[in-house]
Amino acid sequence: MAKPKPDAxxxxxxxxxNCYRLDKRYPAICATTDLAPEERQELVSLYTGDTIDATLARAAAEIEGQHYCKLNRVEETVAFARRIGATRIGIATCVGLIEETKLLVEILRLAGFETRTALCKVGSIDKTEIGVPEELKIxxxxEACCNPVLQARMLNREETHLNVIMGLCVGHDSLFIRHAEAPVTTLVVKDRVLGHNPVAAFHTIKTYSSRMRDARRMQEL
Structure with a gap:
């Protein structure tokens, strides 16, 4: 993957x-003004058609407008699933969040949905089997490695209409999304240090998280 230019x-x-409200001026270099008219029209057509992309786009926008600052993320997920016509929801969960997943299953079933759950450790493949040395185990x-590809395959076989990520690790979520056939939304983002609230790292950038502005340290991660 090519690295971006430092001055990009x-x-x-x-x-x-200005692209949000058209109440200011576009800067001299802007992705909106650089957008070719034919590509803009192609995007409008994509979002206004009867494809899954159009259905997802409109459902997301309508929920934002109707329920802005009124529903939490769990409730928004329920509303989104209903708007796109989903009836069977898949859940790709981390083993560390299985109790929260059980609550989610209860809520989704109360809302009238079917649920299918796939745990990250399914298959029980030891980390050494995929080349991870013993000393790098916890x-x-x-110690089973996470198995997001199998999670995706399990939910694909169940023909889920929407998949929900519950705390998959960085990278494992990428693999799950890559292999899942149904649309994917994230409910919980894994962050073991910050109680699964990664934005807290930015809110504490001047205090507890100031180490992230240490260039040498960040380049050595």
Whole structure:
């Protein structure tokens, strides 16, 4: 993967965000003004058709408008699943969040959905079998690696209409999304240090998380 140029100007360097409300001015270099008219029209057609992409886009936008700052993420997931016509929901869960997943299953079933759950350790493949050395295990002995590809395959076989990620590790979530056939949404993001609230790292960047601004340390991770 090519590294971005150090001086590349993208949306993170913008201070206008005129693309949101059209109440300011676009900067000199802007992805919106650089967008070719034919690509813009192609995107409008994509979102207004009868494909799964259009269904997902409209459902997400309508829920945001109707329930803005009124529903929590769990409730939004229920509303989203209903709007896209999903009846069978798959859950790809971390073993460390199985109790929360059981609550989610209860809530989804109360809402009238079928559920199918796939645990991250399913298959019980030891980490050494995939080339991870014994010394890099957490505790040693038989320690199953996470198996997001099998999780995806299990839910694919169940023909789920929507899959929900419950705390899969960084990278394991990428593999699950890559192999899942149904649309995927994330309910819980894994962060063992911050109680599964990774945005707290940015909210504490001037205090507890200031180490992230140590260039040498971050380059050595």
């Amino acid at each position: 100007i993208t949306c993170s360097e913008c201070g206008q965000f 505790k040693g002995g038989h």
